[in-house]
Amino acid sequence: MIETAKIQETAVLVGLINQDQDERQAREYLDELEFLAETAGARVEKQFFQRLEVPNSATFVGSGKLEEINNFVKIHEIDTVIFDDELSPTQLRNIERTLECKVLDRTNLILDIFAKRxxxxxxxxxxxxxxxxxxxxxxxxxxxxLERQRGGIGMRxxxxxxxxxxxxxxxxxxxxxxxxxxxxxxxxxxxxxxRGKLVRVALVGYTNVGKSTIMNMLAKSEVFAENKLFATLDTTVRKMVIGNLPFLLADTVGFIRKLPHGLVESFKSTLDEVREADILVHVVDISHTGFEEQIDTVNETLSEIKTGEKPTIYVFNKIDAFEYIKKDDDDLSPKTKDNLSLEELKNSWMGKNNTPSLFISATEKENIEEFKKVLYEEVKKVHITRFPYNDFLYDIDWTKPQE
Structure with a gap:
């Protein structure tokens, strides 16, 4: 029996540059869409952009751009065209008529990945x-x-x-x-x-920032972790102990920009672990150029699911992958987050806000003892209110590594 290799689906991506997203953001968003497409199993051949104030109500992009996409699709025999925003039923129908291939939007692609995961x-x-x-x-x-069928008897x-x-x-x-x-x-x-009155800690953050890796490291568990988007869908809860202090640690599904509302609604019960947590550990990929926007996306989603005000620890992960782009000495333009060193970032707003901020590498085990110490102190604050007579638990020698 001869086995035939599975042919990888090819795709092109389409995004807009407008008043809501400038060219830098649009390119960053399509790079993320490309990562989503690769996670779903496709190979991206090209990215198309168009400057439009608002999407075309009939075809999302203008007729000229759609014809350009159509020519590329026909010449290169592309299987799928993926749009970065949700398409209306009318837009989907009109685009499919022109391109005569499979057309997906961001929502459909994310749903497909969730179904696969x-x-x-x-x-x-x-x-x-x-x-x-x-x-x-x-x-x-x-x-x-059916629109191609003619009218007449029996065809109405x-x-x-x-x-x-x-x-x-x-x-x-x-x-x-x-x-x-x-x-x-x-x-x-x-x-x-x-689970009783144990303190609950939930790991939250954008997708693919290293939550499951941190979970495995802290709880010595074997939660599935992979360098792909939405590797974790089901919430995993583990009991762990720092010093003599027990608490529950939950790894939750990652958030993403333009997370489909229907998916948020459907996953409300999974996100109950976040709503009912006593402490949130907001994990951030410091090596990602758009990490500040990712922080905003996560905070907006947390607000949407009504988590309320909770003690939050910001953990800036992947410092081993952080790249510092040094400015030339004669460059007098103001510094931006793209050319701040790690030390300068630590001393910036994220290191001075009213919540603990840590900089670690979960894979390289950098600054993990400091992370455990801060986590322990935050858990202790909640634990004392529930078990005020357990003072003996809190005597820890931080000069020794904690199991």
């Missing part, structure tokens, strides 16, 4: 619900082939009838999945109650 019944149910909610308003594009309205049938089927499935999720949510809530 989901391991447990809980995660699979959440992803399935989000997929059906995304699919419902886009049913018409699945029946465009089959598309509409089929769409209505599909809509009912999907609405029924959405209703069943919501009931299924409610049952799972109750089970998860019971599990959380059974």
């Amino acid at each position: 989901a391991q447990t019944a809980h995660a699979k149910t959440q992803v399935e619900l989000a997929q059906y909610q995304y699919m419902l308003p886009r049913l018409t594009r699945m029946w465009t082939h 309205g089959p598309g509409e009838t089929q769409i209505e049938t599909d809509r009912r089927i999907i609405l029924d499935k959405i209703a069943r999945l919501k009931v299924q999720l409610e049952k799972i949510d109750k089970q998860k809530a019971t599990q959380r109650k059974n």
Whole structure:
């Protein structure tokens, strides 16, 4: 039997430069979209940009740019065209008519990755619900082939009838999945109650910043960690001890810019670990050029899921991968975050704000003892309010490495 190698799907990406995102941001966002596409298994051949104040209501990009994309797709036999923003049903239908190939938007791509990554019944149910909610308003594009049929006897309205049938089927499935999720949510809530009064710490952050690596290092666990987006979907909780002080540590799903609202809604129960945590450890990839925007994205998502005000430790990870671009001595332009040294970054706003900030490398084990000490102090503050008579727990010799 001869085995044939699986042919890798090829893709091109499309993004806009407008008042909401300048050229630098647009290129950075498409680089992230390329990482998403590679995570999904595609090979990106080209990135297309267009300057537009607002997306074209019919085709997202202008007719000239769409023709340019179409020519490239036909010449290079591209399988998929991926747009960086969510497309309306009308835009999807019009673009597919022109390009005659598979067209995805950012939301669809993220849903596909989540479906691929989901391991447990809980995660699979959440992803399935989000997929059906995304699919419902886009049913018409699945029946465009009927428009080629001529009218006449026996040919009136089959598309509409089929769409209505599909809509009912999907609405029924959405209703069943919501009931299924409610049952799972109750089970998860019971599990959380059974953990008693132990202090809860949740690792949060943008996707692929090293949360699972930190989890493995601190809790000596084997949480799946990979240099791909959304390697972790299911929340993992481990009991750990620093000195004599026990607490629970949770690794949660990573956030991302333009995270589909339906996905946030579907994953609310998974994010309960974040909502019910006593302390948040906000992990940041200091080596990423857009780490400040990533911090903002995470904070906006935390606000959206209503986590409230919680003690937060900022952990700037991957200092081993941080690159310092030194300015020329005769360059009199003001310094930016792109040409600040690591020491200057430590002394900047992130080192002086009202919450602990640490700079570590989880893979190289740099500054881990300092991290454990700060984490211990924050856990202790909460622990004392619950167990005020356990003073003996807090005597720790920090000159010795903590297990």
